Amino acid sequence: MTATPDQLAHRIGAPRLDIDPFSDDFLNNPYPYHEEIREAGPVVWLSPYGIWAVGRHEHVRAGLNDWQNFISSAGVGLANFRTEKPFRPPSLILEADPPQHTRSRTVLARILSPKMMQQVRDAFAEQAELLIDRLVEKGEIDAVKELAEVYPLKVFPDALGLADEGRENLLLYGNMVFNAFGPRNHIFQEAVTRYEPVREWIMNKCQREELRPGGFGDLIYQAADAGEITYDEAPMLVRSFLSAGVDTTVNGLGNAIFCLANHPEQYDKLVATPALARAAFEEALRYESSVQTFFRTVNQSLEFAGVSMQENDKVLFFLAAANRDPRQWKDPEVFDIERRPVGHMAFGSGIHGCVGQVVARLEGELILDALARKVKRIELIGQPVRRLNNTLRALDSLPVRFIPH
Numbered sequence: 001m002t003a004t005p006d007q008l009a010h011r012i013g014a015p016r017l018d019i020d021p022f023s024d025d026f027l028n029n030p031y032p033y034h035e036e037i038r039e040a041g042p043v044v045w046l047s048p049y050g051i052w053a054v055g056r057h058e059h060v061r062a063g064l065n066d067w068q069n070f071i072s073s074a075g076v077g078l079a080n081f082r083t084e085k086p087f088r089p090p091s092l093i094l095e096a097d098p099p100q101h102t103r104s105r106t107v108l109a110r111i112l113s114p115k116m117m118q119q120v121r122d123a124f125a126e127q128a129e130l131l132i133d134r135l136v137e138k139g140e141i142d143a144v145k146e147l148a149e150v151y152p153l154k155v156f157p158d159a160l161g162l163a164d165e166g167r168e169n170l171l172l173y174g175n176m177v178f179n180a181f182g183p184r185n186h187i188f189q190e191a192v193t194r195y196e197p198v199r200e201w202i203m204n205k206c207q208r209e210e211l212r213p214g215g216f217g218d219l220i221y222q223a224a225d226a227g228e229i230t231y232d233e234a235p236m237l238v239r240s241f242l243s244a245g246v247d248t249t250v251n252g253l254g255n256a257i258f259c260l261a262n263h264p265e266q267y268d269k270l271v272a273t274p275a276l277a278r279a280a281f282e283e284a285l286r287y288e289s290s291v292q293t294f295f296r297t298v299n300q301s302l303e304f305a306g307v308s309m310q311e312n313d314k315v316l317f318f319l320a321a322a323n324r325d326p327r328q329w330k331d332p333e334v335f336d337i338e339r340r341p342v343g344h345m346a347f348g349s350g351i352h353g354c355v356g357q358v359v360a361r362l363e364g365e366l367i368l369d370a371l372a373r374k375v376k377r378i379e380l381i382g383q384p385v386r387r388l389n390n391t392l393r394a395l396d397s398l399p400v401r402f403i404p405h
């Protein structure tokens, strides 16, 4: 009789935990569970789904950098595309391996280069100033609904070349895509129900005629004109920008303001030295990682951290757990904007490491810099409300008061 995966894990001595990383309880407060996973061993078996989990920094990094063994083309969520139908046509970059991945990545990386960021920087900075001025005048605001959602929805689609109308649909799309990396639980079902009415709008926005000439979206089509990618691939790569470029930064910004509101002594440091804005955003990404996890699939049987894994096993890499691993970080539970957390996993690592991180960092820096110069104190004036998501660490609402200088 062949052993079930559960028996096998037991036999080879890997720790087994009865933890559901997609339960409401886990997603509301993942940190105690991250610790349990990290401390149980470098690789543990999560019985509820029959998957491996990796939470230590060293091993998350090693796994993500081994793209030949831990592949993305079978999906970076719980579903295995080798045996299950993907819920949407797979991404040509995120859910691809070389050589397809290299082709797509070369084009997107050129469009999102540091040089290109210099070109959009002034426009992004102007919008950050305008927005924070407006919010300071208002005083009491919801920092998620009126800041973290508003800013990326303005600057990123502007740079992409999308018209103004209907941009809030991008939030529903991102929310659905990131939920779809988990199981078909109630959180996913609710996200799909909210997304259905805007599905057509999203797919339509990937077409060339919807994109302003010279914007990031049009540049993808120009790569098709140049023969680097096909005309069939171009809208799929625009789709990658639409799905990965908004909800991630919305939550990156929301989480950063949440951290600063909860640690007034750190916010004081930022006010004293606004040049710490970039470092503060980086530390917030480590401390409250907006993307918490990504899966890989084992390409063929292998040994990893002393554990035997079988072809097609799914492995869940906990970026957020690695970002608080005491083996890597001194006092990982301390939020310290002067830490400079080089090597954090919030943007992933290896060939799939976030291609949009220059955009995210620019947005984070400009917003925190404007806040530091215009707002003396951030006061929490109500209970923050979480938005549960199978992949993202997200807030639905963050009521604060901005006290101006």
Ligand code: HEM
Binding pocket: 064, 072, 076, 093, 094, 095, 105, 108, 112, 240, 241, 244, 245, 246, 248, 249, 252, 289, 290, 291, 294, 319, 345, 346, 347, 348, 349, 351, 352, 353, 354, 355, 356, 357, 359, 360
């Ligand atoms: C704070 C904001 C962001 C976070 C935390 C974040 C996080 C990540 C992570 C962890 C990955 C790795 C996926 C993997 O290993 O499977 C990734 C990939 C990616 N990100 Fe981001 N991201 C952010 C913002 C952005 C933005 C603004 C864009 C677009 C402009 C973007 C576009 C992408 C794309 C296209 C990929 C796939 C790259 C590849 O597979 O080679 N991301 N991101």
